[in-house]
Amino acid sequence: MTVLGRREPSHRCGRLILLALSSFAAVALSLPAAAIANDAGLRTTLSLWSNRIASDAQGISLSAARRHPRRMTRRARHFRLDALRAHTALAAIRPSSDRGRRAKRLALAAFSDYAIVGRQWTLSGLARLRGLRAAAVGHARIAARYAKRGSALLVSAKRLLG
């Protein structure tokens, strides 16, 4: 009985240590992945999505120049989707510095503007398909305005990241 009485506190202590080790293990598991999400990750993601957006824009430019409104409309929808995907990807990143956080805000605003650009290009293409030239021009002009603002924001974000 006395032996049991002595062993009880040591068992309890062992359990507490086990519990503490389990907690540390849980925290340690989450740390390596969290460390990835920093300014470098933001820079890489921004660069890759910019590349994709550029490729989409080249296609739209080509379709517009060749007077293929249906194809341009399809590409414009794709452009918008890519802008939204870029926004989602960037929103998930947690920058590690103040500059990174500012760059993220600018980049998010840039891709939001690009999503509007994609929408306006789509509407412009649809208007062209219906023979509504004035509406097509109107939507294209709105797109151009947002494209200019989005591009300025994107370049500013890049400058902040160095």
Added chain:
Amino acid sequence: MSTRKLITTVAAFLLLAGAGVAAAFAGNSPSSPANTVTTSTTTCSDDQGQQGDNDEQEAADDVENAATKVTQEAGRTQADDQAGDDQGDDSQGDEPGDNCDD
């Protein structure tokens, strides 16, 4: 005995919670979208291998050029190329980047 079970359960729960948090971070990390984009740009981008420091500037220029082009063409009275446009729906590859479309 019940205390031991409780502690084991709590420990297992913490481990699972840790794994969940790690998975969430991993899912949010840039590696996921980055990999997706890398795969796509390998097949779609016209300028493979030119990815560098100026991706953002190039994107900005390309978007603005496209905006100018779309505005110019929207205002032009010339008829659209219906034949070429219709052909584009059925065939692939007569314009660069067509295989990028959904």
